[in-house]
Amino acid sequence: MNLIRDTYFRFQVLVHEVAKFGVVGLIGFVVQLGVQNALHSGAKVGPIISLTVAYMIATVVTFTGNKYWAFKHRKGKGLRHETMVFVLLNVVGYGIQVGIVAIANYGLGYKDGLSYNIATVIGIGLATLFRLYAYRKFVFSDHQGDGGAEAGELASASAR
Helix, strand or coil: CHHHHHHHHHHHHHHHHHHHHHHHHHHHHHHHHHHHHHHHHHCCCCHHHHHHHHHHHHHHHHHHHHHHHHCCCCCCCCHHHHHHHHHHHHHHHHHHHHHHHHHHHHHCCCCCHHHHHHHHHHHHHHHHHHHHHHHHHHHCCECCECCHHHHHHHHHHHCC
């Protein structure tokens, strides 16, 4: 039992961050797919433009959730720095997503709605793995480096 408790305390901050990041990501996922499908299927906007508009809206939603909930305990380098790095990293995430959708739609010729959504979900999944690492490392990090906030919180958690 001590091994389980000690392991939990050791990874407590990571577990909580990943869980909260997942909830924020799920909300962003619903926002993106909702807007994207409304534009693409409903308004007959092209696949890449639909994805782009939806991605920008979802980025605002996820930045707010990550900044003020998932990573709120991290001191960071200020709102301006975090916003600029967040946007830059989301451009990379966008590139991953749009690349998968473009390959499916234009490269492989899968133009139906189901294929479009499958490609979007695959792109979101790959981009999410990238973003989780990048947000923790570069956006919502501590002034002392990535782990400064974790180390302090883990020390207080293990003192309980």
